[in-house]
Amino acid sequence: MGSQPAGREFGKLSALLSRLAMPAKSPKPAKTTTASAASAQTDPNDIRPGQSLELLKALHILTRDGKMNQDSRRKLKQVYHLFQFIEPLLQDVKDARGSLSLVDHGAGKSYLGFILYDLFFKALQDDSHIFGIETREELVATSQELAQRLGFGGMSFLNLSVADSITSPALPETVDVVTALHACNTATDDAIRFALAKQARHIVLVPCCQAEVAAVLRKNKGVQLAGNPLTEIWRHPIHTREFGSQVTNVLRCLQLEAHGYQVSVTELVGWEHSMKNELIIAQYKDLPRRRPAERLENVLDTLGLQEMRERFFTAPQV
Numbered sequence: 001m002g003s004q005p006a007g008r009e010f011g012k013l014s015a016l017l018s019r020l021a022m023p024a025k026s027p028k029p030a031k032t033t034t035a036s037a038a039s040a041q042t043d044p045n046d047i048r049p050g051q052s053l054e055l056l057k058a059l060h061i062l063t064r065d066g067k068m069n070q071d072s073r074r075k076l077k078q079v080y081h082l083f084q085f086i087e088p089l090l091q092d093v094k095d096a097r098g099s100l101s102l103v104d105h106g107a108g109k110s111y112l113g114f115i116l117y118d119l120f121f122k123a124l125q126d127d128s129h130i131f132g133i134e135t136r137e138e139l140v141a142t143s144q145e146l147a148q149r150l151g152f153g154g155m156s157f158l159n160l161s162v163a164d165s166i167t168s169p170a171l172p173e174t175v176d177v178v179t180a181l182h183a184c185n186t187a188t189d190d191a192i193r194f195a196l197a198k199q200a201r202h203i204v205l206v207p208c209c210q211a212e213v214a215a216v217l218r219k220n221k222g223v224q225l226a227g228n229p230l231t232e233i234w235r236h237p238i239h240t241r242e243f244g245s246q247v248t249n250v251l252r253c254l255q256l257e258a259h260g261y262q263v264s265v266t267e268l269v270g271w272e273h274s275m276k277n278e279l280i281i282a283q284y285k286d287l288p289r290r291r292p293a294e295r296l297e298n299v300l301d302t303l304g305l306q307e308m309r310e311r312f313f314t315a316p317q318v
């Protein structure tokens, strides 16, 4: 991620949303104020019953003295907007299995996990659990402290790469829901690999930039350009990058379909902090796999991306 342009690197998506507060200097447990105890300083229409005001303060959605301004009202709306996509998936698993596990990859400051926990998991009387996977140790420590402070016992944070989490004994054999929001570069692909290995029922991805496919397009440009006029689409460097990014998401969708998932792709509307606001939601339906697998293969061949076959594998891995 260090090689990405600074403006893109660290979550325009979450630039405002995810500024979790640093752990309080004093380790004293926080008062567990909830929205029912919200002061008159906040508009009751903005905050849902039972929502943790401590969390909203930690997310900088509320000021320390519990106030909300125009900007934070907008942030909260965006949080609810994302939640509205994920909530039905959580409910689906809860109804089918009684409890659920969710793994959030490239969790960063874990604002997504915290919001999901506060709005959905907190009320469940079962062993449902959210795991946050993050390579930056200090973010893992901060999230652990915040979860403890809020009494969110069904949350764990693991200092692991997405790739290593696939075989980590700290995670369950199967996982119901996998999320990855702006997980850098190929971490989204590792999250897909994780989700397939863990037989996830639902996968929610908002991919970040992925440089790998663009690099292969660039490398093979000379050979490709000779034969096919469509290669004009990625002749200029900026087009190589953008087209590479687009193709990456297309390949990801085909890969998921080739593993039996139904895939929908939409825009995370209102997420104007980010240039990367493509939302991919995949639901396991055991759909026929052959055609998407063939299409994926064809796209790789057509674009001279044969060497990416392993990245976008379609056969089940043993």
Ligand SMILES: C[S@@+](CC[C@H](N)C(=O)[O-])C[C@H]1O[C@@H](n2cnc3c(N)ncnc32)[C@H](O)[C@@H]1O
Residues within 6 Å of the ligand: 001, 009, 010, 011, 013, 014, 018, 105, 106, 107, 108, 109, 110, 111, 133, 134, 135, 136, 139, 160, 161, 162, 163, 180, 181, 182, 183, 184, 187, 208
């Ligand atoms: C752009 S931030 C997004 C954070 C959060 N998901 C959000 O949307 O606010 C990407 C995060 O992924 C982490 N990350 C990058 N590559 C990773 C990997 N291979 N495994 C685990 N975490 C990774 C980074 O340290 C960073 O915190």
